[in-house]
Structure formats: structure tokens, C-alpha cells
Amino acid sequence: MAPGESGQPQASGDSAPVASSPPLPPPEKPSAVRQRSYxxxxxxxxxxxxGLPIWWKTTAIYRAELPLDRMLKWADGKACRPVFPLQISIQADSxxxxxxxxLIRLTQHALDDLNDFxxxxxxxQLAPRNAPLPRDDFQTALTIRLKPGTSSSASLNQESAVLDITYPPNHVPSLTSPSSPLASYITNELRATFxxxxxxxxxxxxxxxxxxxVRPQGLSAEAAEALSKRTTRSLRYAPTYHLTFSLFTDNAxxxxxxxxAALDEYIRPMLEVLRxxxxxxxDTQIQLYAIPGVQSQVLSKxxxxxxxxxxxxxxSPSIGKAPTINFVIYIGNQTVGLDAEAETAQSWMIPxxxxxxxxxxxxxxxxxxxxxxxxxMLTFGGHLLSLMGTPQSGSLPLRLSTLGRIRSTDLLLRASSTLGSLARLSLALPSISIPRxxxxxxxxxMHHLELACADLGGPEGLMHARIAEEEAERAFFEKSMVGQLYFPDEHKIAVYLPLLGPVFVPLLMxxxxxxxxxxxxxxxxxQEARSKKHQ
Structure with missing residues (x-):
């Protein structure tokens, strides 16, 4: 063993080195802290x-102010009471x-007492003596011509809105009479006419x-069902219709x-009345070798x-905005079998x-x-009137004047209903934009609705009702509004979150x-303030 070495460890006066913690960074200067805070x-x-004002301004939804209360009043029937003042002219030259x-006073009292609609x-009103019959007078709904005769009878002129009534001379009321058979007869005829x-x-x-x-007239279930079918069958109102007359044959x-020539003789005169x-x-067309979908000779329903x-x-498809009405003549040997076995028909109308x-x-x-x-052509003319929604009874001029009042009512109701739908849509979707x-x-x-409501019985009322319905439909189906109906709020969150999330996380932390x-x-x-206070 080497000198100085032994089997025992040697004691040393120095201790072993101890691991020390890493030095702390120097404290931040107050200026650096303030700079970071700034x-x-x-x-x-x-x-x-x-940022927020610019974002709010650029993404704000413009909502033009709408008169919602007035719109809902029109929809609920509180802004207009549909009334048709019908002027009846009475010619009593005898x-x-x-x-x-x-006689007019007694008849008017009888009409007012009934007041069923x-x-x-x-x-x-009493017409002047020897006055000619009114032509194209939209102010007069019906003219009654009173003529003495042997019995009471009434006949409606088929070429004009004139009702001829004959009466026995003893039915003329005296000046002191409180009632009159002639007044009652005229009242009943007027009720039946309208x-x-x-x-x-x-x-x-x-x-x-x-x-x-407006107290609706009592309608039976059968009458309501018939009117419902008629309404479903007729075309929706349009200012212009396109008529297509087609000839289809199964060979050459x-x-x-x-x-x-047939149109000039049978169709165009009626169209002039409807104008x-x-x-x-x-327009017209001919199609040869047209094959029908059914080859049977007797066609069932x-x-x-x-x-x-x-x-x-x-x-022919619809031309522009005008709906097309098709009138087809098919040359063949088919007939339409009716319910009765022995009866057949040559035509049918498609609603x-x-x-x-x-x-x-x-x-x-x-x-x-x-x-x-x-x-x-005569069949087409009758079906055209049905497709227009023309009443089935009365003379043609009287039916057309009635058609004008029916169309005015329909357009007024549809425009008012559209206003209500637009108002409810605006209230239900506060985030939807409303352009000017x-x-x-x-x-x-609403302006044209007011004018239409003031003159429902005349041509001016029909014109204003048509304009009101067009404007209401255009406003409701505004392109910029329709697109936003299918843009939910969840979609907005999905768009903004990926963009704003990475930006706001560092700012928020x-x-x-x-x-x-x-x-x-x-x-x-x-704490320092409390320590100094205790000291």
C-alpha cells in the first residue's frame, strides 16, 4: 500500500458542494411594466x-320603417269595409x-228592411222620361223598365243589363199607401238578380x-262546396291572358x-266585351300526327x-307574365262517356x-x-267565361259587370292578406333586412287599396285593386328579403368564429x-399600508 493510504476514508474539513436553484430574472423595470400595459x-x-364601430356599421342590417299597425289593420279587415253601392235606374214613363x-220610396224601404247582405x-233612382238605355255606363248596375200589362212578369234582356217588368195597373201604390204589391215584386226580382x-x-x-x-250571407254546405269548386277551377286574376287555339290530328x-274567320265571328266579339x-x-297552331295518351274510342273520366x-x-307555354289558356280541337273518333250509358259528350274543361x-x-x-x-268556338267561349270566374246566371253584360266586382273583391282581399303576411314576417324575423x-x-x-275601397263597384276600383295586388306581391317577394329567409343565426356564428377566435384569444389572455x-x-x-399602520 502506498504511503499515506489506508483502508479508511480520510476525514476532510471541507463539506461536499450543494446544488443551488437557478438565479431569478431581474425584476421588471416599472417603465417596462407600464409599456406592456399600454x-x-x-x-x-x-x-x-x-374596430367594433366599423364592423357594426358595415354589417348592420337596413330595415326601412314599415307601418305595421296599418298593415295588420288591412289584413284583419279593420281598414276597409267592402261595400258595393249598386245604382239601379228605374224607367217608369207610364x-x-x-x-x-x-213607388221608388216604397221599394227602397223594402230593400233596406231586408238588408240580407x-x-x-x-x-x-228614377230615370228621366224617354231617356235612352245607358251603354257602357259603369255607374248604373241595372236598369228596370216598368210597363203596364195584364199580370206581373219579369224578363232579363240578354244583350244589355235591363230588366223588363210588367205590372197590372191596380198594383200601382197610391200616394198614401204604406206598401205595394208592385214594390214587393220589384224587390224580389232584384234579390233574385243579384x-x-x-x-x-x-x-x-x-x-x-x-x-x-260585413255579415256574410248564410250559405248552405252544398252552396259553399259549389262555390269552392268554382273558385278552384277559375284562373287567378291577371290583366292579360294568352289564348292558344290548337288543331291536333292523328294523321295527315x-x-x-x-x-x-271563326275567331272573328265567335271569339273576338266576346273578348271586346271582356276588355x-x-x-x-x-295565337294558333296545327299539329299533324298528334298521338293522344289514350287510344280508347269512348273516354271515361x-x-x-x-x-x-x-x-x-x-x-304553347306562358308568354311573359301572361298565363296561357289552351283550347285544343282534336280530330278523331273519340267521345267522352258520361255517367249515363247512353249519353256522351265532345268536350271537357280542365281547371x-x-x-x-x-x-x-x-x-x-x-x-x-x-x-x-x-x-x-261556342264551347270555348262558354268555358272561357267559366275559367274567368264569370257568374253563370243573367245576361252577358250583367255577368261581366258582376265579374268586375268579384275580381275587385278578390284582388282587395289578396293584397290585404299579403300586407298582413309581410307585417308578420317583419315581426317574426327582426334580423331580416327591409329595403327601401x-x-x-x-x-x-295601401294608397291604391284606399282608392279601391272607395270605388269597389266601378272600373277605377278594379284598376286600383289590381295595382295594389301587384305592388303587395312585389314587396313580399323582394329578392334581397327572400334570400335571408334561409340564413339562420347559427350560420353567422359558424362564419365569424373561425375568423375572430384566433384574434380575440391573445387579446383576452x-x-x-x-x-x-x-x-x-x-x-x-x-397589506403594506396595514403593516405601516400597526408599526
Whole structure:
């Protein structure tokens, strides 16, 4: 063993080295702390004072102010009471002036006492002696011509809105009589003349929200069902309709037809009468080798829906905004079987579409004459009136004046209902934008509704009701509004969160740290203040 070495460890006066903790960073200078706080504060000031106002301004939804209360009043029937003041002119040249005035007074009292439909105000007036019959006088709904005779009878003129009434001379009321058989007879005839119009208008009012203030006429379940079918069958009102007359054949013949002459003789005169209410455009076409969807000779009601082969027949589509009404003549040997086995028909009407007429003609005939087109054209004319919603009873001029009042009512109700829907939509979706054009459309709608309500019985009322309905539809279906109906708030969150999340997390964490530090310093100062106080 080497000198100085031994098996025992040698004692040493020095201790073993001890591991020391890492040195702490030097404390921050107060200027650096203030600088960091100023940086955090400046970021938040930029966000709050500049970023948020710019974001709010650029993303704010413009909502034009709408008169919601007035719109809901129109929808609820509180802004307009649909009333039709019908002027009835009475020609009583065979009576003395005082007798005629007394008869009108008694008849007016009888009408007012009945008052079974408050929407109709029949107002009687005495026509001047030897006055000609009014033509195109929209102020006079009906003219009554009184003539002495052997018994009481009434006849409605088929070419004008004139009701001829004959009466026995002893039915003329005396000046002191409180009632008169002639007055009662005239009252009953007036009620019968306008009964269908009252039923239709009453049905329209009863199925809308504007029946407030107008007591609907009592309708039976059968009558209401019939009116419902008629309303479903007729076309929706449009200022212009496009009429297409088509000739379809199952072979190469016939290939010509006298359609222009037939239209001039049977269709265009009726269209001229309808022109104050609707405008019409017409086109014609011929299609050879047209194959129907059903080959059966006797067509049942089940076959009618599939008879028209839309894939093979080039039926004209709607031209522009004008709905198309199709009138088809098919040359073949088919007939339509009715419920009774022995009865057949040659035509049928398709609701809101048009009419198909099955015309039989020899296979060798190459031309369809005007005489052969007479019955199809007459059928088309009658079906056209039905598709327009024209009443079925009365003379043609009287039915057309009634049609004008029915259309005015329908348009008034639809425009008012659209206003209510728009108001409820605005209240239900506070985040949807309302452009200025919508507010202007609502203002125009209510203006024309007021004018229409003031003159429902005349052509001016129909014109204003049509404009009101168009403006209401345009306002409700504004493109910028329709697109936002399908933009929920959840979608906005999904768009903003990925963009703003990475930006706000550092700002928020910095703000939290500064707040914690401020609280810590405040506590330390408070503790030091208490220590000095105890000392």
C-alpha cells in the first residue's frame, strides 16, 4: 500500500458542494411594466373604439320603417269595409212623377228592411222620361223598365243589363199607401238578380280575414262546396291572358282550318266585351300526327287526365307574365262517356288550363270549315267565361259587370292578406333586412287599396285593386328579403368564429393577465399600508 493510504476514508474539513436553484430574472423595470400595459390597452382601445364601430356599421342590417299597425289593420279587415253601392235606374214613363217617386220610396224601404247582405247597397233612382238605355255606363248596375200589362212578369234582356217588368195597373201604390204589391215584386226580382253575386262575394269574404264588419250571407254546405269548386277551377286574376287555339290530328288530314274567320265571328266579339277587365293575345297552331295518351274510342273520366300527350303535343307555354289558356280541337273518333250509358259528350274543361274538344270529321276531309268550327268556338267561349270566374246566371253584360266586382273583391282581399303576411314576417324575423323599395311598395299598396275601397263597384276600383295586388306581391317577394329567409343565426356564428377566435384569444389572455396583476398589486399595497399602520 502506498504511503499515506489506508483502508479508511480520510476525514476532510471541507463539506461536499450543494446544488443551488437557478438565479431569478431581474425584476421588471416599472417603465417596462407600464409599456406592456399600454400595449394591451392600446389594442383594446383600437378594437372597441375603431374596430367594433366599423364592423357594426358595415354589417348592420337596413330595415326601412314599415307601418305595421296599418298593415295588420288591412289584413284583419279593420281598414276597409267592402261595400258595393249598386245604382239601379228605374224607367217608369207610364207613371206620373209623384207615383213613380212613391213607388221608388216604397221599394227602397223594402230593400233596406231586408238588408240580407250588407255588402250590397242597392240604391234606386228614377230615370228621366224617354231617356235612352245607358251603354257602357259603369255607374248604373241595372236598369228596370216598368210597363203596364195584364199580370206581373219579369224578363232579363240578354244583350244589355235591363230588366223588363210588367205590372197590372191596380198594383200601382197610391200616394198614401204604406206598401205595394208592385214594390214587393220589384224587390224580389232584384234579390233574385243579384243573388249569385251576393253568394260569391259572401263566400270570398267568409274565407278571408276581412269579413269584419260585413255579415256574410248564410250559405248552405252544398252552396259553399259549389262555390269552392268554382273558385278552384277559375284562373287567378291577371290583366292579360294568352289564348292558344290548337288543331291536333292523328294523321295527315285535315291540314288547314278557317280559324281566323271563326275567331272573328265567335271569339273576338266576346273578348271586346271582356276588355274593360282583361286583355287578350291570341295565337294558333296545327299539329299533324298528334298521338293522344289514350287510344280508347269512348273516354271515361279517368281517361281525361291522360288524354293530352304533353310530350308529343307542342302546347304553347306562358308568354311573359301572361298565363296561357289552351283550347285544343282534336280530330278523331273519340267521345267522352258520361255517367249515363247512353249519353256522351265532345268536350271537357280542365281547371286553370283550358278545354279539349273532340271533333269528328271524315278521314278524307282536308279542311275544317267555319261552320264545323262553330260549335267548338261556342264551347270555348262558354268555358272561357267559366275559367274567368264569370257568374253563370243573367245576361252577358250583367255577368261581366258582376265579374268586375268579384275580381275587385278578390284582388282587395289578396293584397290585404299579403300586407298582413309581410307585417308578420317583419315581426317574426327582426334580423331580416327591409329595403327601401319594400317600404315604397307597401306605401303604394295601401294608397291604391284606399282608392279601391272607395270605388269597389266601378272600373277605377278594379284598376286600383289590381295595382295594389301587384305592388303587395312585389314587396313580399323582394329578392334581397327572400334570400335571408334561409340564413339562420347559427350560420353567422359558424362564419365569424373561425375568423375572430384566433384574434380575440391573445387579446383576452393579455387583458386577464393585466387585471390579475393589477389586483395583486392592489392587495400588496393594501397589506403594506396595514403593516405601516400597526408599526
Amino acid at each position: 400595449v394591451v390597452l392600446s389594442f383594446w382601445l383600437v378594437v372597441l373604439l375603431l 207613371l206620373q212623377e209623384q207615383e213613380a217617386q212613391n 250588407s255588402g250590397h247597397h242597392l240604391r234606386l 243573388a249569385e253575386e251576393q253568394s260569391i262575394i259572401s263566400y270570398l269574404l267568409s274565407t278571408s280575414s276581412m269579413s269584419t264588419g 288530314l285535315p291540314n288547314t282550318w278557317d280559324i281566323e 274593360p277587365i282583361h286583355n287578350f293575345t291570341i 279517368d281517361h281525361l287526365s291522360s288524354f293530352i300527350n304533353a310530350a308529343e303535343w307542342p302546347l 286553370q288550363w283550358g278545354t279539349v274538344y273532340l271533333l269528328s270529321q271524315p278521314d278524307t276531309e282536308s279542311h275544317v270549315s267555319t261552320a264545323a268550327l262553330k260549335q267548338p 323599395s319594400v317600404a315604397d311598395g307597401v306605401s303604394k299598396t 393579455g387583458l386577464i393577465n393585466e387585471v390579475k396583476k393589477f389586483i395583486k398589486e392592489a392587495k400588496q399595497k393594501a
